[in-house]
């Protein structure tokens with residue numbers, strides 16, 4: 001089989017149909033849309049002549065049926081994640097997922113190093129706190145007690161959520177003992193093809209970016225406690241209004257990133273006042289902060305400074321504040337050798353290309369940190385828009401990234417990589 005611009009786009013469109021209620025794509029780990037997408041991918045891969053193998057967490061692997069899964073079976077991993085944010089786009093994760101499956105099909109039985117397409121069950125952290133749970137389980141980094149400790153916002157444990165996926169054939173039984181997930185192959189090298197999710201390539205007229213570094217992030221929850229009082233009778237000078245304090249904190253986060261300048265970014269993604277009524281001053285409020293920077297020291301300094309500013313605001317307003325680190329990933333360099341090889345290939349193929357640092361987090365981080373030589377390739381995102389129903393990349397641009405990644409995979413597989 002030969003993948004064309006059209007068949008690549010049609011496969012992506014077909015995957016985008018598996019979504020919760022619109023707008024955009026909502027496919028959250030183990031939910032109904034996720035399970036249907038999972039089944040569809042397994043059927044599609046089988047029709048392409050591949051074996052589709054889900055692991056115990058619901059990560060999915062596509063491989064030559066002649067290849068025996070096993071912890072010592074080295075493979076070139078090509079893929080990305082199946083989950084999305086709520087009302088996300090149709091390309092984030094899905095593009096790399098579909099490409100990994102198609103590249104595994106096109107290169108089946110060719111080089112020295114077998115190509116395995118992979119799909120992580122969850123990268124975004126849309127259901128469970130933190131990110132990269134899928135990649136962590138693929139790499140065998142999850143301990144059995146995490147299955148009960150990790151819970152979604154409704155209090156459903158990872159283990160309970162996973163039971164439904166097991167029941168529907170989206171996952172095989174958990175292994176006994178301390179490590180419930182075993183990697184079915186040994187990743188010798190990892191490639192992740194992804195949309196840029198930012199504006200640089202489109203602005204510069206580039207076809208692809210070779211990602212050499214991924215910014216880190218720190219997520220922090222601020223819990224404010226003031227005084228819930230009558231909104232009509234409490235004088236303005238005698239209030240301990242957590243929502244007014246939260247407003248200052250949100251602006252402080254924004255100001256901090258602006259003062260530091262690019263590439264620093266800071267976002268308050270959620271504000272939860274209580275009791276949330278017209279006639280009661282908010283006695284409590286929760287804020288979710290996400291700060292990002294490609295430099296480790298700068299990232300830590302930024303998180304500390306935001307915490308300091310929040311405390312100062314709270315103190316001035318007579319509000320108690322508890323700051324809790326929710327999750328984070330350190331900035332992660334990808335393989336310099338692979339980046340060099342990819343840059344030479346892009347020049348050879350006369351593609352307009354550049355090196356880039358990713359502002360978004362990716363499965364690739366977890367692989368790189370595990371010592372797997374890892375590289376990402378980006379294609380342009382229209383208007384730099386992502387995590388939005390408006391995400392768009394043209395079929396031609398998607399196919400350029402696909403052909404480039406397939407050729408890189410072909411060369412790596414042929415020589416046995418490393």
Ligand code: GLV
Pocket residue numbers: 123124359360361362
């Ligand atoms: C994932 O897309 C992230 O960077 O938050």
Ligand code: MN
Pocket residue numbers: 085092124360387
């Ligand atoms: Mn994303």
Ligand code: MN
Pocket residue numbers: 081092093123194361362
């Ligand atoms: Mn992604």
